[in-house]
Amino acid sequence: MSKVAQYLQEHLNGEVLRTPAIRKYFSTDGSVFEVMPSLVVYPRDEDDVRKTARFTWQLAERGRVIPITARGMGTDQGGAAVGSGIMITFPAHMNRLLEYDHKTSNVTIEPGINYGKLQQALHMHKRFLPPFPSSIEYCSVGGAIANNAGGEKTYKYGSTRNFIKSLRVVLANGEVIETKRLSKRELNKKMGLTTFEGEIYRSLDALLEENKEAIQGMKLDVTKNSAGYDLMDIKRKDGSFDLTPLIVGSQGTLGIVTEATITTAPYNPNTTLIAAFFEDLHVAEHAIEEIKKLPDGPSAMELVDDNLLKFIDEHNPNQLKGIVKKPFHKLIVLIEFDNMNDRTQKKMSKRTTKILKKLEVPYQIETDEYEIEQLWKIRHSAAAVISQSEGKSKALPIVEDGIVPSEKFNDYITGVYEIFDKYKLKIALWGHAGNANIHMQPFLDLSQVGDRQKVFKILEEYYTMVIGMGGSTSGEHSDGRLRAPFLKRLYGDDIYGVFQKVKLIFDPHGTMNPGVKIDVTLDDIKPLLRHEYGMEHLGHHLPRS
C-alpha cells in the first residue's frame, strides 16, 4: 500500500496519510463496527477525487481491488463510513458554500461543509434546509445526502432527497457527471454517449423498463424511507430521467458526490410548541392520527418515553429540572407549528389543543422563544443516553431506525418493549411520532460474549418485527453494514435483484464502498463488531440528540 500512497501523494493536491494513528482514528464511525482503512486522502478539489477513483479503477482492471469509502464527519451509525481501502474525507478542504442564488434561494455546496454552519448561513437569508438530522452541529451535508438523512422537520417537509436539485458525482472510473432531471430528448443524447456515463444511462434505462412493474410495487407503506436504492423517482411517466434521487441515499456505493445544489425552504423562527402528556399509548396513537388530519398540520411531532426521562433524572438530574414534573408521563409528544401565516398557526394550534382536550390529555402550549427552547430540551435530552455509560455497558446503535405504517405505531412501541423485556434490558425511546419512526439504543457491553450474542439476537427480532409490520428497516439513517443483511427480506428477491444490478452498472469492479448496502450478510458483519463501543471522534462536540 505504500506504493499506492506514494503514487497518490505525487498526483494529488491534498494530503495522503497512512500512519497507524490516523488509520486507527478512521477505523470507526458512529456504529458498532470497526474496519481499518489502508490510507486516508484529504482531497483539495474534485480533481483529487477524480484522480483517486481513476487510479483505483485502473488497478481493479488489472485485478487489484482497492475500495474507496467517502467520508464526511463519520457520525454514521450503520457502519457506512468505514472501509478497508482508501478513506476519502471531505470536511478538511472541500467544505465551502459555493453559491447562494438569491433568485431561486438554491444553495450550492461542497460535500464536507458542516450542516450547522450551512443552516446558520441560510437563516441569514430567512431560509433553511428542513431535513436536518439531530447530528446537525457535527455532521457534513455530503453525509446527509449520502444517507438521505431526515430529522424532526421531515414529518412536514420530507427527507433530504426532496431537496437535492442536482449533483456533481465522480463515477467509479473517475469520470465526472452532473445529475439533474433530463427531458426525454436530453436522455437520448446521454444514452448516445460512448463514455461510462452513456453506458450507465443505457443500462439503467433498460433495467428500469424491464422491471417496471416490480418497481411500481416497491413502495412501502411508510412516510419516509432510506432503505435500499430509490428506483421509483428516476424515470417519470413523461419519460424524464434523473439520477439524483438514486445517488441520494446510496451511501457512496454508486459514486462520490463532489458538489450539490439544494433547494431551501422559508424559515420561520416564530413557532408554537405544544407538549402533550400521555399515559396511554392507544390514546397517543389516536391523538397523533387526529392531528395529522389537520389541513395545515404541524412541522414536527416528536416523542420521548418515560424511560428516557427516568434515565436523565438518574444520570443528569439538572438537565430537565423545572421542565418536566414527576411522576413522569408514559409518553411526551412535542407538536410544533411553524406556519408562516400567524393566523393559520394560531388556528391549527387551537384545533390541536381541542383534540387533546377531547381526549382528556394534559398539555402545555408555548409561543415564547425561551419557553419553547426549554420544552425542546425534553426531546434533545436523548443525547444524554448516547453519551452516557452504565458500568462498562454503552448505549449501542443497533436497532435505532425502524419505521412502520402509522396505524401500527402503538403495536411497534409495545413490540419494542417486549423484545427488550425478554432480554432483561431497560430501553428508552425517542423519535418521530408523526412518522412512526423511533430510535432506541440498548446498553450492552461489547467485551462480553453474552452481550455480543445478544446484539445479533436483538437485531434479528427487531428487524423481523419491523418488516412484519410492513415497515422499513430505515426511516432516515440508511442501511450501512448494519441493516444491509435485511434488505432482501424487506423488498423481496426481485427488487433486491434490481438493486444488485444497479450496483453492478455503476460499480462493475466493486471499488465504491463495498460491504455497504448490497451483498452483505450477517456473517460478513459479525467479525467487524467492535470489542468496545465509543464515539471518541465526536468527543469534542457531544451529540445533541
Ligand SMILES: Cc1cc2nc3c(=O)[nH]c(=O)nc-3n(C[C@H](O)[C@H](O)[C@H](O)COP(=O)(O)OP(=O)(O)OC[C@H]3O[C@@H](n4cnc5c(N)ncnc54)[C@H](O)[C@@H]3O)c2cc1C
Ligand atoms: C447522535 C446521532 C444522532 C443522529 N441523528 C440522525 C438523525 O436525526 N437523522 C439522520 O438521518 N441521521 C442521524 N444520524 C446519523 C448521521 O449523523 C447522519 O446521517 C449524518 O448526516 C451523516 O453525516 P456525516 O458527515 O457524519 O457522514 P458520514 O458518517 O461520514 O458518512 C455517511 C455516509 O455518507 C457517505 N458519504 C459521505 N460523504 C460522501 C460523499 N461526498 N459522496 C458520497 N458518499 C458520501 C459515507 O460513505 C457513508 O456512507 C445521527 C448520528 C448520531 C451519532
